Amino acid sequence: MNVTVRGRTRHFRTVTFDSTKNAVQLIEQRLLPHEFKVVSTRDYRATAAAITDMIVRGAGAIGATAAYGLAQGARAFRGNNSAGFARHLAIVFDTLKNARPTAVDPVNAMLQVRAAMKGGRTVAEQQALALAAAEEFAHEDVAHCEAIGAHGAPLIGEGMNILTHCNAGWLAFVDIGTATAPFYAAQAEGRKFNVFCDETRPRCQGSTLTAWELAQQGIAHQILADNAAGWLMQRGEIDLVIVGSDRVLGRTGEVCNKIGTYTKAVLAHRHEIPFYVAIPLSTIDWQLASGAEIPIEERHEGEVLGAWGILDEPVPAGRKRRSSTAEPGAPRRAHIRIANPTSGARNPGFDVTPPELVTGIITPAGIFAPNELWANRGQLGQG
Ligand code: MRU
Numbered sequence: 001m002n003v004t005v006r007g008r009t010r011h012f013r014t015v016t017f018d019s020t021k022n023a024v025q026l027i028e029q030r031l032l033p034h035e036f037k038v039v040s041t042r043d044y045r046a047t048a049a050a051i052t053d054m055i056v057r058g059a060g061a062i063g064a065t066a067a068y069g070l071a072q073g074a075r076a077f078r079g080n081n082s083a084g085f086a087r088h089l090a091i092v093f094d095t096l097k098n099a100r101p102t103a104v105d106p107v108n109a110m111l112q113v114r115a116a117m118k119g120g121r122t123v124a125e126q127q128a129l130a131l132a133a134a135e136e137f138a139h140e141d142v143a144h145c146e147a148i149g150a151h152g153a154p155l156i157g158e159g160m161n162i163l164t165h166c167n168a169g170w171l172a173f174v175d176i177g178t179a180t181a182p183f184y185a186a187q188a189e190g191r192k193f194n195v196f197c198d199e200t201r202p203r204c205q206g207s208t209l210t211a212w213e214l215a216q217q218g219i220a221h222q223i224l225a226d227n228a229a230g231w232l233m234q235r236g237e238i239d240l241v242i243v244g245s246d247r248v249l250g251r252t253g254e255v256c257n258k259i260g261t262y263t264k265a266v267l268a269h270r271h272e273i274p275f276y277v278a279i280p281l282s283t284i285d286w287q288l289a290s291g292a293e294i295p296i297e298e299r300h301e302g303e304v305l306g307a308w309g310i311l312d313e314p315v316p317a318g319r320k321r322r323s324s325t326a327e328p329g330a331p332r333r334a335h336i337r338i339a340n341p342t343s344g345a346r347n348p349g350f351d352v353t354p355p356e357l358v359t360g361i362i363t364p365a366g367i368f369a370p371n372e373l374w375a376n377r378g379q380l381g382q383g
Pocket residue numbers: 057058059060165166167168169172173178205243244245246257258259349
């Protein structure tokens with residue numbers, strides 16, 4: 001998508017690869033919306049750490065990052081020993097897989113890369129195929145988001161109010177996004193509508209990332225405190241809900257997404273508001289038989305007990321500390337404690353919404369009821 005920083009507009013992808021430096025390039029999402037910066041990871045361990053630390057986040061974006069990370073790790077191997085290369089690759093794969101547990105896209109993306117590598121005989125051939133396959137995954141992610149936009153746009157009528165949760169926008173993918181793709185397509189068709197972005201505590205991906213994206217794109221929006229949607233639904237002020245997902249079970253139609261999604265789905269059902277989930281094919285898990293088996297990430301309690309933000313005073317001129325990466329004049333990011341100092345917290349990152357609360361899954365192949373996924377698996381990239 002286009003980003004305008006200090007009056008200059010340029011197109012960016014969330015994740016790209018610099019083949020000359022064997023480096024993955026990532027938009028540093030923890031700094032947004034206050035600072036726009038692209039950072040590089042020079043080896044697969046640093047790439048995995050960028051996923052864990054949420055420099056890059058969102059299912060499709062970490063999928064592409066893992067695919068590039070696997071190619072990066074493969075390309076760093078020296079020598080022609082096939083057995084040694086296979087052992088090295090298994091370590092790289094596991095390191096990237098374990099960087100975050102809930103989204104299935106990194107594993108699906110890396111399996112795609114590994115399958116493509118089977119076409120090479122020598123280490124060098126496999127290294128070249130790995131990078132080509134990672135690039136292919138990234139291009140496919142963009143194409144899937146485009147198709148989701150085309151299928152989802154007709155759901156958005158003139159003057160509607162639409163609720164979204166967390167960030168399933170272009171920052172959560174390589175470009176365009178899933179939940180936001182129908183917004184961008186409807187906007188391109190000339191319709192006007194309003195988007196409510198749930199704040200999405202504790203990390204606030206809605207109020208920081210989705211709101212920033214929509215502002216960049218000139219789409220009318222307002223941030224909602226996480227508990228406000230029910231009241232607005234009761235008053236008839238929300239017409240439609242579209243969210244993304246980190247893992248949709250192909251066998252059951254269960255939808256795993258950012259914590260708070262289930263609550264919104266229950267409310268939407270209570271108020272007979274259509275509730276859609278937009279996903280690329282890499283988000284479908286065809287293996288698991290029940291949502292109870294999805295590994296739900298439990299994050300640090302500090303995220304709930306406090307909040308990240310920027311201080312009113314920027315980094316002072318000429319006072320750059322050696323340990324700080326912030327340039328003088330840049331916003332100063334800080335974590336502040338909010339909660340009672342002697343209390344602890346639980347911090348599950350995701351929840352699972354049962355299929356009966358979901359009106360439809362918007363995929364690159366069209367819109368399906370959740371219980372239709374398995375029957376249509378051929379069209380959805382399986383088998
Ligand atoms: O913890 P995050 O920010 O990586 O969570 C992922 C998400 O942003 C959401 O769950 C999103 O709705 C689906 S990912 C496209």
